Amino acid sequence: MAQPLNFVLHVPETPEDHGQEPSPYDESDVHDSFHQLIQEQSRWVAEEGLELQERERGAGAPQTTGSGSRIPPGPEDAGAPSTATLRILASMPSRTIGRSRGAIISQYYNRTVQLRRRVSRPELRGVGRSARPSLRLYDLELDPAALEEEEKRLLLVKELQGLTVAQRDHMLRGMPLGLAEKRCLRSVPVGLGRLQTHCRGGGGLGGGYPLGGVRSIPGPTLMPPVSPERRAGPQGGSGGAGLAGVGSSPAVAGSETPASCNSSLTRPCALPPGGPCGREAESLPYNMPLAYLFTVGVAFFITCITLVYSMSRSFGESYRVGSASGVHAVTVFCSWDHKVTQRRASRLQCDNIRTHLKELLAERQRRQGPRSACGRLRHVAVLGLVWLLCLGTTVGCTMAVYAFSELMIKSPVSADQEGALLALPVVVCLLNLGAPYLFRCLAALERQDSPVLEVYLAICRNLIFKMAILGILCYHWLGRRVGTLKDQCWENFVGQELYRLTVLDFIFVLLDTLFGELVWRLISEKKLKRREKPEFDIAGNVLELIYGQTLTWLGVLFCPLLPAVQIIKLLLIFYVKKTSLMANCQAPRRPWLASHMSTVFVSLLCFPSFLGAAVFLCYAVWQVKPSSTCGPFRTLDTMYEAGKVWVRRLEAAGPRVSWLPWVHRYLVENTFPIYLVSALLLAVIYLNIQVVKGQRRVICLLKEQISNEGEDKVFLINRLHSVYERKERSRAGRSQETERLVDHPDAW
Amino acid sequence: MGNKQTVFTHEQLEVYQDNPFRQRIAQVFSEDGDGHMTLDNFLDMFSVMSEMAPRDLKAYYAFKIYDFNNDGYICAWDLEQTVTKLTRGELSAEEVSLVCEKVLDEADGDHDGRLSLEDFQNMILRAPDFLSTFHIRI
Numbered sequence: 001m002a003q004p005l006n007f008v009l010h011v012p013e014t015p016e017d018h019g020q021e022p023s024p025y026d027e028s029d030v031h032d033s034f035h036q037l038i039q040e041q042s043r044w045v046a047e048e049g050l051e052l053q054e055r056e057r058g059a060g061a062p063q064t065t066g067s068g069s070r071i072p073p074g075p076e077d078a079g080a081p082s083t084a085t086l087r088i089l090a091s092m093p094s095r096t097i098g099r100s101r102g103a104i105i106s107q108y109y110n111r112t113v114q115l116r117r118r119v120s121r122p123e124l125r126g127v128g129r130s131a132r133p134s135l136r137l138y139d140l141e142l143d144p145a146a147l148e149e150e151e152k153r154l155l156l157v158k159e160l161q162g163l164t165v166a167q168r169d170h171m172l173r174g175m176p177l178g179l180a181e182k183r184c185l186r187s188v189p190v191g192l193g194r195l196q197t198h199c200r201g202g203g204g205l206g207g208g209y210p211l212g213g214v215r216s217i218p219g220p221t222l223m224p225p226v227s228p229e230r231r232a233g234p235q236g237g238s239g240g241a242g243l244a245g246v247g248s249s250p251a252v253a254g255s256e257t258p259a260s261c262n263s264s265l266t267r268p269c270a271l272p273p274g275g276p277c278g279r280e281a282e283s284l285p286y287n288m289p290l291a292y293l294f295t296v297g298v299a300f301f302i303t304c305i306t307l308v309y310s311m312s313r314s315f316g317e318s319y320r321v322g323s324a325s326g327v328h329a330v331t332v333f334c335s336w337d338h339k340v341t342q343r344r345a346s347r348l349q350c351d352n353i354r355t356h357l358k359e360l361l362a363e364r365q366r367r368q369g370p371r372s373a374c375g376r377l378r379h380v381a382v383l384g385l386v387w388l389l390c391l392g393t394t395v396g397c398t399m400a401v402y403a404f405s406e407l408m409i410k411s412p413v414s415a416d417q418e419g420a421l422l423a424l425p426v427v428v429c430l431l432n433l434g435a436p437y438l439f440r441c442l443a444a445l446e447r448q449d450s451p452v453l454e455v456y457l458a459i460c461r462n463l464i465f466k467m468a469i470l471g472i473l474c475y476h477w478l479g480r481r482v483g484t485l486k487d488q489c490w491e492n493f494v495g496q497e498l499y500r501l502t503v504l505d506f507i508f509v510l511l512d513t514l515f516g517e518l519v520w521r522l523i524s525e526k527k528l529k530r531r532e533k534p535e536f537d538i539a540g541n542v543l544e545l546i547y548g549q550t551l552t553w554l555g556v557l558f559c560p561l562l563p564a565v566q567i568i569k570l571l572l573i574f575y576v577k578k579t580s581l582m583a584n585c586q587a588p589r590r591p592w593l594a595s596h597m598s599t600v601f602v603s604l605l606c607f608p609s610f611l612g613a614a615v616f617l618c619y620a621v622w623q624v625k626p627s628s629t630c631g632p633f634r635t636l637d638t639m640y641e642a643g644k645v646w647v648r649r650l651e652a653a654g655p656r657v658s659w660l661p662w663v664h665r666y667l668v669e670n671t672f673p674i675y676l677v678s679a680l681l682l683a684v685i686y687l688n689i690q691v692v693k694g695q696r697r698v699i700c701l702l703k704e705q706i707s708n709e710g711e712d713k714v715f716l717i718n719r720l721h722s723v724y725e726r727k728e729r730s731r732a733g734r735s736q737e738t739e740r741l742v743d744h745p746d747a748w
Numbered sequence: 749m750g751n752k753q754t755v756f757t758h759e760q761l762e763v764y765q766d767n768p769f770r771q772r773i774a775q776v777f778s779e780d781g782d783g784h785m786t787l788d789n790f791l792d793m794f795s796v797m798s799e800m801a802p803r804d805l806k807a808y809y810a811f812k813i814y815d816f817n818n819d820g821y822i823c824a825w826d827l828e829q830t831v832t833k834l835t836r837g838e839l840s841a842e843e844v845s846l847v848c849e850k851v852l853d854e855a856d857g858d859h860d861g862r863l864s865l866e867d868f869q870n871m872i873l874r875a876p877d878f879l880s881t882f883h884i885r886i
Contacts, residue, residue: 330877
């Protein structure tokens with residue numbers, strides 16, 4: 001739309017004559033994307049143009065031109081041009097989309113057609129000369145002839161009949177039309193010819209779906225209780241009934257060795273082949289260790305898929321391609337929660353919004369005022385110091401846990417002193433409890449500008465701390481305990497340790513809720529006489545949950561009932577926290593962008609937490625020698641060998657299952673397929689990145705095009721004004737001329 | 749409402765009606781535009797404000813609600829009214845105009861000094877919380 005339009009406007013002689021069609025609507029002279037809708041709306045405009053003028057005058061809305069506005073201050077000077085200009089403005093497509101039923105119907109007709117033809121992404125080629133709506137992605141009319149509203153409704157009904165019921169309902173739900181209209185669009189009248197009388201609906205608005213309803217909340221599913229198929233032996237949880245967890249049912253008991261498990265199936269066949277023995281030899285041997293590994297592996301795989309899916313969905317909802325931060329607009333339009341009805345709660349909400357707006361304005365001003373070099377240096381120094389202190393605390397606590405664990409190894413615990421086994425978990429839980437408070441005090445020194453950054457930094461530091469502690473514990477178990485517990489079950493020990501950690505974590509969370517929230521509230525109300533309740537720390541609580549889930553994932557191989565314990569623990573924590581929250585806490589003052597935060601938390605659950613647990617388990621399965629006195633893997637070098645042993649047995653089992661060893665040899669043992677799959681995955685990721693880049697670029701181009709169209713609109717309005725003024729002057733001149741001639745007829 | 753009464757005094761009702769946009773909502777969803785709703789209008793209002801309504805539909809009606817002078821655009825005056833109602837008049841006039849300016853900077857695509865329906869819908873896409881806040885529970 002770069003070339004200037006050359007057109008001649010025929011301005012009506014008497015602007016008050018509304019019955020005459022004003023001729024800027026003449027086809028060949030006007031930009032043709034306005035043409036159809038202008039024709040359609042001209043009759044409507046003729047009735048409503050006067051009403052619009054009165055509303056514009058009477059509404060008292062001053063046309064304040066903001067800093068970015070380019071609308072010429074036309075309507076204030078003369079009455080006559082302003083009416084015509086208003087009429088033209090009233091017929092602009094961007095306005096009629098919002099108002100006229102005919103435009104809504106044709107828009108949804110086109111959407112239905114697109115749905116039927118399964119056009120998912122709008123084409124960019126046809127966007128050439130556009131005037132919005134949405135850069136002509138919704139063609140207002142499919143064929144050039146202007147249709148009556150009734151004909152359009154007929155077309156829409158026909159299209160709707162062509163969809164499935166679910167699609168039709170979905171389409172109808174989104175239409176901003178009246179309830180009665182929607183009912184009749186959905187129902188199938190016997191003869192379409194009667195549609196006109198049937199569907200004469202009033203004005204009114206959309207409806208037609210059930211109110212309320214439970215929205216299913218997607219989220220990462222926890223590990224279901226693993227109950228691997230076992231043929232014999234109670235594989236109970238390592239907890240038993242006691243807290244210390246040393247019970248009579250060790251974690252990986254397995255009273256049968258793998259050899260005895262399969263002995264009945266691999267007895268050498270003394271009878272001639274073809275007899276009953278042959279049938280036995282052909283059946284697949286059941287390998288319990290492998291079944292156990294497979295079950296755990298499949299459960300992890302399903303958890304991984306669910307986590308990645310959930311993460312991608314929340315990413316998709318909260319981060320849009322090409323969206324700049326529109327935080328002011330979002331705060332003004334989307335932050336009022338209409339569910340709040342009580343006066344006190346809505347006052348609180350008003351205060352929150354006001355505080356947020358003030359903080360946003362202050363942030364802008366602070367960002368605009370550049371800090372001096374000295375101030376910046378000081379700020380960076382303080383930041384570095386605080387980070388150093390936090391990391392130093394982390395390292396110090398890690399060394400402390402390591403030293404304590406070495407001490408526990410050196411002083412072995414006898415059977416009647418099992419309570420001493422609780423020492424290490426207690427130390428770990430105490431450190432986990434105290435570190436967040438320490439980090440919060442240190443962060444108060446920093447005085448960050450933006451509160452969101454503070455929250456992210458706090459999450460980061462706490463996460464590093466917890467992961468460091470868990471890392472040192474994993475090293476302690478797999479690196480040191482395996483060596484020292486040569487003749488005993490180290491798997492048992494690890495399972496029991498994780499169970500102890502889980503239960504103690506639960507107890508400490510309860511204590512923290514009690515003292516951190518209830519007692520603090522009592523103290524602050526009675527002693528310090530503050531009216532404010534303590535704030536509910538969302539980030540801290542979510543990190544606690546992530547930590548607990550990591551413990552479960554770490555322990556599922558060694559202690560299969562740990563997920564059941566975790567489920568009970570989560571239920572109890574939920575109800576305790578909920579009661580405490582309602583009674584003792586107030587909402588956090590910092591505004592929570594709930595969806596962004598849930599994306600962050602789900603990705604934290606996926607990346608350090610799940611990935612770390614998966615790495616730990618892979619190492620344990622692949623590299624560590626299982627204990628030789630207990631467990632189903634006792635005869636093997638590594639747990640992974642169970643698969644290899646089984647494949648070798650399969651090869652000897654017969655030709656019926658020969659494809660499994662083949663698959664194992666060429667696809668699992670061979671590295672080439674893995675490289676191939678990785679290369680394919682990388683290619684897919686690369687393609688997706690390029691697509692996203694392309695979309696970003698397209699969004700930039702479209703934004704530019706929208707801005708240019710705004711300029712064009714202003715240009716057109718200016719031209720209109722100048723033409724009207726010229727016509728007015730020429731009319732005034734002509735009338736003066738005729739008056740003069742009337743007065744002086746002999747001048748001719 | 750949690751009460752066993754069946755007849756409420758005006759003051760008692762006021763405690764439950766603290767939505768600053770309550771009059772605009774009633775005006776937008778009523779047929780004659782001045783707040784008197786028929787049963788159909790009432791149903792429409794609650795179905796649009798329910799949690800199952802699609803985002804575009806909610807954005808359409810939210811736009812109408814924030815368009816105080818019903819001219820099809822949210823101009824600066826409409827924005828000032830919105831911000832004043834949101835904060836109950838506790839922001840100074842200068843702050844209100846600053847906020848309105850920032851909002852227009854961020855959301856106005858064609859730089860004509862006011863928000864059209866498409867600018868508004870575009871901005872709503874960036875706000876994933878909109879679906880949960882523009883929701884009235886029955």
